[in-house]
Amino acid sequence: DTAVSQTPKYLVTQMGNDKSIKCEQNLGHDTMYWYKQDSKKFLKIMFSYNNKELIINETVPNRFSPKSPDKAHLNLHINSLELGDSAVYFCASSRPGQGNTEAFFGQGTRLTVV
């Protein structure tokens, strides 16, 4: 069983469209995250949810809206897609609050906006 799974793996769409990426974790973690890796390979956190509550929002445009229906799922909805949104998006989960905990990442969703 994959610990953190996200779908789809690849997403090609036109500018202006609205799209969603889904993420699920079966590790029983309370906290889930979305990270973005741009074309220069820099990985940066976008959002974090703890028990369905938003706890981190790293100045991401409000076209990006995370939604957590329960603590095992954190979906990312993007409105009015722009060329600059093209990137690889990674979902992750962990049990923070203790420095010795590790995060688990999904395989990534490569979003290409044309």
Add this chain to the structure above:
Amino acid sequence: DAKTTQPNSMESNEEEPVHLPCNHSTISGTDYIHWYRQLPSQGPEYVIHGLTSNVNNRMASLAIAEDRKSSTLILHRATLRDAAVYYCILYYSSNTGKLIFGQGTTLQVKP
């Protein structure tokens, strides 16, 4: 946020040990030192972490300087599969779980 400094890239020969350095001179007493790696076309994966003492696990060893201002990730016998970007990250014990990734070290392993 305390920062880490790593070399951009390193090379190693297969089956030889690899020592990946990391400087973190502004580390605070509650910061853990975490290492993650990202294999090509995959998500980051946890490698090892430590606080003050050296640590070993099945993937690697972590050597932490006595003053904690630097650390070294040791791969005892590099394989081709170890070619990846290795990230050294300071993780606060009471934070939200946010990981701050730097540029990392791109490790090439030559057969």
